[in-house]
Amino acid sequence: MKRITVLGLSLMMAAIATTATAQTKSFKIGQWTEINNAILNELNRSYVDSLPLDRIEKAGIQAMLESLDPYTVYIPEEDNEDLQLMIAKTYGGIGAIIYKPEKDGNVIINEPYKDSPADKHGLRCGDEILEIDGISTHGLTTQEASDRMKGKPGTTVKFKVQKVRTGEIVEIDVVRERIHLPDVEYAGMLDGTTGYIYQSGFTQNVSNDIRNAVLKLKAEGMEKLVLDLRGNGGGLMSEAIDIVSLFVPKGSLVVSQKGLAEGSEAQFKTKYDPIDTQIPIIVMVDSGSASASEIVSGALQDLDRATICGTRTFGKGLVQSIRPLPYNGQLKVTIAKYYTPSGRCVQAIDYSHRNEDGSVGQIPDSLTHEFKTAHGRTVRDGGGITPDHIIEGHDYSRLTYSLVTAGIIQNYAIEFARKHESVEEDFHLTDEMWNDFVEYAQTQTFDYRSSAMTLLDMMKKELEQDGLSEAVAEQTAALQKALEMDKKTFLNLKRSEIQPFIEEEIVVRYHFQEAGIKIRLRYDDQLREALTKPLVTMN
Structure with missing residues (x-):
């Protein structure tokens, strides 16, 4: 009886604590909403100049979200096209990269995409666009010119173009299409038995593109696969899971996520039958491989299904979700951290200390934990995926x-x-x-x-600040002469x-x-x- 009474009291106290926490959160939200509204009303009533309300509100929201993490962002209605480009790598336009060396000059076609409307209408690198829909490109910024070239698929944009080869000025009507920038940028054979796939992102349907590429390469005699995720900043978790499912048995755990909100904890397993569970796989990664790239490389490593080569990955173990907001806005919000099949969290232990490129800094083993792969190999957490074979890339001057x-x-x-x-x-x-x-x-x-000369220039400034420049003038002059x-x-x-x-x-x-x-x-x-x-x- 006493045990039942104690249990009942414990449950009651927990319920009270939970209710109190919820009430505190609600009170705080109401308090700060009231303060924000009061400030805006007072500014609107008293500020010396006309109030740029849209600008200051957007800046305030972005500053608030930036204080949380780099990936929680507000997306207003006017930026929804950019969101679509981020999720699906699609947009309405002519399919060309443009270049505008000076504002008062012409738009230059830098590179048309293969089989795009620009390519089909004969626009080539070096062609100069003089007018877009009768508007001179002189005075337009690159962004303004690009915005005029984009539009709803099926609509027509008119160009006046000076051809690079002949100098002839022609008028070209181009019908815009839905342009899709592929994540599988190349799939081919490195030799008679080694297939290679370069994947640059994880947008919608890339897993199907990988499937088709693997089947194509197998038909060409592939006996070993290289999946290159170097520089791949990630994207949709669902696509990462479906890519792993191509190579491991159905029902295999790929990734789990844990957050504070109700429903944010989940496990994700492969849902489809694989196409090959035996072919040897090498996954290439580097410090630019992040998010979904780390889900794929981490899962294949933990399941002992692939050999990871390169350098340690970026270390982004955060999951984002897109939530609708009033007036057709969107909130991309971090809702959880994700974990590889062995239980490793990819997120850096100390998020604030990163390398210059944003990737994980060096973490001593004493601050990390050991985990085991499916066959007992030791792997560690602490941020990013450490390759099975660390191979440094080229260090450019x-x-x-x-x-x-x-x-x-x-x-x-x-x-x-x-x-x-x-x-x-x-x-x-x-x-x-x-x-x-x-x-x-x-x-x-x-x-x-x-690099040596830049360091010398910095040293000369430090010497001058310390009052030592005259004392070592002869030595620095000699060193500068040697480096020039x-x-x-x-x-x-x-x-x-x-x-x-x-x-x-x-x-x-x-x-x-x-x-x-x-x-x-x-x-x-x-x-x-x-x-x-x-x-x-x-x-």
Whole structure:
């Protein structure tokens, strides 16, 4: 009887505590809603200038959400098209990347997508768009020009175009279509028995595209598969689960999620019959592989179904859900953390300490926990997925990064396309072409200092602040002289790492993205090393 009484009291106290917590939350929400409304009413009544209500309210909401995590965001009605692009990689338009070097200049076609309306109507790299629907492109920003080119599929947009080859000015009517940017950007054979799939995202139906790619490669003789998720920032969890289901028995646990809200805890298992549970799989990852990429790589690792190669992944173990808001807005809100089949949480232990690219910093083993894969191998949590074989990627020089980020290589590819009618798909830059690039780059403005020179410049500032610059002036002058290098000399010194970027940028202007990925694979030492590593097996 006493035990029953104690149990009853415990349950009653728990109920009271739960009710009190709920009432406290409700009171706090009401309190701050009242304060917010009072501030807005007072500003509207008293502020010295006209109140930019939309701007300050949106800024306030975004600041509030940013204080929680980077992935909980408010999406107003006018940005719903961007949400659709994020979820499904689709939009209404002509299917081309444009480039506008200056506001008072013309829009330049940088790269049309394969089989897009732009491609079908003969728009090529270097073609200049003078007018869009009778409106001059002079004075338009890149975004404004892009917005005019987009629109409802089935509608027509009229262009006045100056053709790159002939200089002829023509008028072209292009019917917009629903443009889909594929997540499976390339699927092909690396050799007689090794298939390769490069996947760049996890939007709607990508799992079906992966299925079709695997079946295609098996028909071509594939006996081993490389799934490349490097740089893949993730997307839909459902697509990640369905991709794992292609390679493991039906009913296998892929991922679980845990949150505070009711209904946020769940386990997700494969729902479909696999297409191959035996073929050896290598999954390539790096610090840019996040979210759904980590679900796939983590599940296949925990189930001993694939060998993970590369560098540790980003470490985003948070689940988002899209919730409707008044006036057709949306709230993308973090609702839970997810866990791999072994129980690992991919989210970084200390979310605030990250590398420069946002990925997980180094976590000592003393702060992590051990977990076991299906066959007893040890894996650890702490943030991200640690590969079975850690293989570092290419460490590019500061010069190469500067050439890419400043658009020097991209702009040269456009200039190249203006002068050359065609190139082979298996394109190689000749010495003559390289010299032409060097001459072009020397005319462009970009920061070509070496990393050592930038450090020296920083050191000189520190010496000046400390009052030591005169005392070591002779030594710093000598060091600066030793490090100084003109553009031409430095470019030629780094030709081996710059040339692949030029070849890729040029070849996509003629043969689209697939050809560019083939060029990238030509120089992929990290992948080549991965192919030599021992593989994890299910036996």
